[in-house]
Amino acid sequence: MNQPNPWILLMGGFALLNVAAMIYGAKSLQLLPPWARVVGAVLFGLMGITSLILAMIRQFANKPAPPPKTRRIVTDPDVLMARARELEKQARKAADRQ
Numbered sequence: 001m002n003q004p005n006p007w008i009l010l011m012g013g014f015a016l017l018n019v020a021a022m023i024y025g026a027k028s029l030q031l032l033p034p035w036a037r038v039v040g041a042v043l044f045g046l047m048g049i050t051s052l053i054l055a056m057i058r059q060f061a062n063k064p065a066p067p068p069k070t071r072r073i074v075t076d077p078d079v080l081m082a083r084a085r086e087l088e089k090q091a092r093k094a095a096d097r098q
Helices: 006-024 034-060 077-097
Strands: none
Touching: 006 034
16 A cells, blocks of 8 residues: 555645744744754754655655456355346347347
8 A cells, every 4th residue: 555645745745844944933932942943943854855755756666566357256146146047038039039
């Protein structure tokens, strides 16, 4: 299974880069010391870049071959009897035409 979708990773990567920019620009709030702003911005920036790289790897990776199509074998007796009745009707119609 190819989860999460590469496009979701791409959007998430840009969102994380946006969060990193907001954390680094939080000077007016004075909630964080300067070293914490830098560390937070670097961590979120790295997560954003990692997400972007994973999105590109998943998008352009070789896709696995689809499974071969197999014919489904019906084993239900009711279905088999209904199919046999249909075939009998078709055979009778073909015999009546001749």
